[in-house]
Amino acid sequence: MLEIKNLHVAVEDKPILKGIDLVVNAGELHAIMGPNGSGKSTLAHVIAGQKIYEVLDGEILYNGKNLLEMDPEERALEGVFMSYQYPAVIPGVNLAYFMKAAVNAIRKHRGEPEMDAVDFLSFIKEKLAQVKMDESYLKRAVNDGFSGGEKKRNEILQMLALDPSLAVLDETDSGLDIDAVKIVADGVNKFRREDRAVVVITHYQRILQYMDPDKIHVLMDGRMIRSGGKNLAHELEEKGYSWLEEAVAA
């Protein structure tokens, strides 16, 4: 579903990603781990289409299509979803209105009829329950005054409601207490399906305890320095990233 080949990316002439290769198939969940500043978030934003990044080389294919030629909006309509580490606040626009606009934009793109207010309300209430958010959130402005945990749950809510094929979660577990981590992980597990792929970007292996990743990759200084199974996460937790740093240097 997602194929990244030899991806080189810079910001303000500073190279961040230095040749990334990654293949994520439908049905799989991959975790990308790495220390701060390794390029994890950059990778997520390049997949989503943030314009400040300069792609120097390489390509990103999504279901065989060249993702780099598409605007962020087109990517979203085609089923690419990103959960933000720092979601934008949109004062004055309530979550119900925002979500209805997003859900209907995607339905329209797929040639499905748009949902009216009544249908949408029962649809979104069901999704809210899945991430343990109550209905009062619908009346609140998007992310306005939301706590860190509320923001992350809201991102997962949107993932569940927008029905994407590929979900990239950028540090969705950071700053969450253990209950919130479980809710988020639970949301991701509900989302997983044969025809969907998930990329979880995280600093800590904690959230991975509640998930079943197919592969774990370690990103350091813009390169994937190691890939492996679930055990790699435990090894990292025990020995820290410096262990791999030394291994790479050696």
Place this chain on the structure above:
Amino acid sequence: MAKNGSVEEVLSEEMQTIESRLSEEYKYGFVTDIDQETIPPGLDEEVVKTISLKKNEPDWLLEWRLKAYRQWLKMEEPDWSMVKYNEIDYQAISYYAAPKSQEDGPKSLDEVDPELLETYEKLGIPLEEQKMLAGVAVDAVFDSVSVATTFKKELEKAGVIFCPFSEAVHEHPNLVKKYLGSVVPYTDNFFATLNSAVFSDGSFVYVPKGVRCPMELSTYFRINAANTGQFERTLIIADEGSYVSYLEGCTAPMRDENQLHAAVVELIAHKDATIKYATVQNWYPGDPKTGKGGIYNFVTKRGICREENSKISWTQVETGSAITWKYPSVILKGDKTVGEFYSVALTNNFQQADTGTKMTHIGKNTKSTIITKGISAGKGQNTYRGAVKIMKGAHNARNYSQCDSLLIGDKCGAHTFPYIDVRNPSAQMEHEASTSAIGEDQIYYCNQRGISTENAVSMIVNGFCKEVFRELPMEFAVEAQKLLEVSLEGSVG
């Protein structure tokens, strides 16, 4: 799409996209080709007399106009506002223009020039249809003359007078004489004084005691002729215990020259009466690329809550004009009176707005609310200027002011000047202000959820304005929302 170049380059490219998309065309810019009677440009006592003569006015009104004209000669154009514009040559303006076939005045809609009616249809006001179906009574002022008033009979049944100002002068001279200039005296300010001397027409409304006006009243103003100024005068009187809701809409053709619009609106609310006055102003804003042309909108609007428990509420959506200079105000004279001002002002491209309100608390337990939303895009400059005055005898006066500004792009500006003058220690004053920008991060976030940039901007802007739109009659709220969308189309790349 990932682009090559530094952050600054990418952002500046973004801004160019914004700029190119901001050049949305003004859709009311057509000119109606009808036979016009215009008096030659220039202003002196003869011109004032000519206007008065054409309207067959009584002597007292001519005298009033002449007093205003003489006063005006002694006055200077105000320069305290933030707006910058080329000097206006008052001798180059024609002070009267009327469709020729209207010389004797239309007796009914059937007598109105068909081309004129077509114009109103283009503006989205099918008078014929409105007359039949809608619950809105319309008075249409074309250049200087009121051309058609619908629903007259239905209103008459309720005892409501709604007619062109010039007609009221003849039909209801005592009312006009009693109230004209009682809120905005002819000596008030440069533009109001000019209006008092040369005003051509406008609307007149009188709602008798205890009557709730059975429908929304509405006036559409249209400037058509070149090199003319429009100086309409509106007078609304709500007698004891009555209620009236009034809406005005304005458009003008696209012309390279600036045109002057200096109107005066006076509202009088008696005991227990309520007047709601809403404006959707969409005069031609000038060329989006060069800033050439556009209407200079210098307007004086003021209402007085004369006796207790009366209420005046101004709502304005200002999206047009090259220059907007207006401060709809309320004098809270009676005890327990209420004044409200809700405003959305949008400046795009080269537009400038200096607008706000003045609430003067005189009576006891008076209350005023000010909620303003300024939106600046392109090179637009938006200023809120408001004054709240609590006089010595105004015990327990309360004011709540909230002034919010929204910036779109990095070439526009927002300015806020709240003046507060409290002379009674029992007053309760609350003031809140905020400035925010539509950020690239918000747009990116919306895009990532499949929402287009244009929809994202209009969603954010509408969210920003909703407290004001809530105050508009339903159908006009929808109209105002659409107008904002058109005025802002693509304002973020």
